[in-house]
Amino acid sequence: MIRLVASKSNGSSPRRAAILGGNRIPFARSGGAYAQAGNQDMLTATLDGLVSRFSLQDEEIGEVVAGAVLKHSRDFNLTRESVLGSRLASTTPTFDIQQACDTGIEATILVANKIKLGQIESGIAGGVDTTSDAPIEVNDDLRRVLMDANAAKSTADRVKLLGRLRPSQVVPEFPRNQEPRTGLSMGGHTALMASEWEITREEQDELAAASHQNLAAAYERGFFDDLVTPYLGLTKDQNLRADSSVEKLAKLKPAFGGENGETATMTAGNSTPLTDGAGVVLLSSEEWAAEHGLPVRAYLTHSETAAVDYVHGEDHLLMAPAYAVPRMLERAGLGLGDFDFYEIHEAFAAQVLATLKAWEDPDWCREHLGLDGALGAIDRSKLNVTGSSLAVGHPFAATGGRIVATLAKLLDEKGSGRGLISVCAAGGQGVVAILEK
């Protein structure tokens, strides 16, 4: 039955947005365990896993917000279709969003904001992506002919269009991991950044090895028992190499960089692989959590988005979080060192390291952030303590939900504290957030 009672808040005073937990399926390597699964399959399964974890069968959630970066046109209503196929009440409203790799974290912020404003009592946020079932488009020239054929009024007109068909038009358009305005791949962009910030191969490999080791240890101690639900026979992230080490990573050949004379330091080991998967987070008002007997793990308190002009300006593609974080810290009245955990999405080891270096660089911080000196350094032992995208993998829109649920659990385990989230994205954007308990 459709809910007839409006959200209880009068909307005048913002409330706290509680994170109750999350669910994801193990992330699979492209063409791996989920090669035959589509975005809707994975998102539906992930929602059903969340439903079973929190006993939400037939529950009407205030809103479900999710999306995918690589999306078929038939999936225009991906989230709604997934909810209709799930165990949630079919009267649960949804909408799709897309903000490249920031899709999941932005969805979380949107849901949190609606809860804070009293517009909804509960919400689910997240995302899904597959590189194994990516949309391949008809050749653009062929598409024009077909569109004209569709618009043609007579059979004669349609026959005339046959003359425009060319053999070359059978070659379809594959989605590319490429910035449309620069023609450079994301790895290519990051290689330039790594070169400018003099990020060494060793530093990158160390970060990658730590990511794998931290993820393996977290699985070992059962940390993911209530965060991950197995799917299609996969019980752990397919990319995880528990025995990863700097020595092993050092043997890999560079995958990006070198085209412009810089030293090539980026390998398949210190860059995230293409991955399939889905991740979602359950949020609610404190009242809703109490009514449902669900403990609050953390609260989403602050967020910020920034974009850089990597096309005409001097900033690098994935540097936006370096701007977003200081802006958010100022609003929150916090310093960079005031956190117990740092969850910095590892698009590439070099992206994380360049961002940290920028914050430690007094000149850069003066020139670009207008600060008196360096923003500061972080305690590296608090960084991505249960692993991050280099080890887990990175199904673009699924990463935000993964990070939020992970950090909320870390804070809950600790009992109290504060965690920083930073996620860079294509198009020169970055979304950051603070969770507190």
Add this chain to the structure above:
Amino acid sequence: MADRFLEIANARVGGAVVKRAGLPTPPRLKRYEPGQPLVEAPVLLGGAPGGRMREPVEILLRGLDVDVRSRATSGADKPFAAIVFDASTIASTEDLRELYDFFHPVARTLASNGRVLVLGTPPEDCGDDVPRATAQRALEGFTRSLGKEVKPGSTVQLVYVREGAEAHAESTLRFFLSSKSAYVSGQVVRVGAPAGDDAEGPDDWEHPLAGQVALVTGASRGIGAAIAATLARDGAHVIALDVPAQGAALSETANDVGGEALQLDVTAADAPSAIVDHVRERHGGVDVVVHNAGITRDKTVAGMDESQWDAVLAVNLTAPVRVSEALLAERALHPRGRIVGVSSIGGIAGNRGQTNYGASKAGVIGLVQSMAPRMVELPGTINAVAPAFIETSMTAAMPLFTREAGRRMNTMVQAGAPVDVAETIAWLASPGSGGVNGEVVRVCGQSILGA
């Protein structure tokens, strides 16, 4: 996994062949469905003079509009759905003749899928009255033999009701009279007076667990999934627990029963505290705990490596002990709580290649018997079921001849279904079963093993 012999033997052509070949025909057991009446034909109620149980049984049955007869009238009557005999006052070996006199003329009037209940007084309660204790003990041999004579699909049980517990046997009588006990036969069960305020039966016998929270381990599939479904049918909110690797199936079980999935390895060092924390945070505690998680690692003791021994003992026995202790110590099990262990015929009769499994399943009986006196303080109960051959994916993996032998070596000439174990557990978990404590009930179709 399907029992093809049962299908063939119950088909028209196949049935004739099976009969010609002199093979026993496995009957199609009638099982419970919601809304099914307790019995669907008259019940014959008799007893030795002055029996304590005749009146409570009659009140129960008449309250359910059951046609209760005190004698078998010859002729047109349809067969009896059940025959109940109150032997509680049989006080000497000569008095045992009452059994013969009563059953001799009526034994053949029991329907297929019929029920026979003999009600007695526990021999250990007869003090130094040797003839009385001897006669009461003799009832066991009578019921177990009668179980092998009654019509196909029928069951025979002996229920010893302690003096003063007459009013507290209702849930037990209901279970053994109904088709919920389809695969339980030849059992001996004791009903005592419930401890403290554990005497209240359920308000609604269709949903005896309404408002309660039940934790079921090993719930992702097979018997565990059936237990989850049955307890949910009876009104419980089910926490379905299994190892994280079983999470996909577990999630489906939880969603199917409207419960919640708890992915957790019960052998982990922090598993007991994690379970206590979970039930406390989410529900303030738990009412029913079913230790169903179990594994096998079969090898003769000479050929077994230590990991095979350790794994079986850790999952099947150490985990139930530690979790039960923690729930009691932390007071996370609510008053009127129920713990049900899952033992096995393998723990009673023993099986070649199962020294580890046999030890673990006999240990479950030890847990039940040693913890039962402590449960009285809560108050609450702890009991165990001991299944024999139940059709699951585990038994489907057995070699053909071992599987066939396992299936047929019982009075029902077939394997049990997961739901048979689940129904037995649901009876023990019922608020009405406060008088059943420290019992081990086999779900074995009256297996010839371990009898």
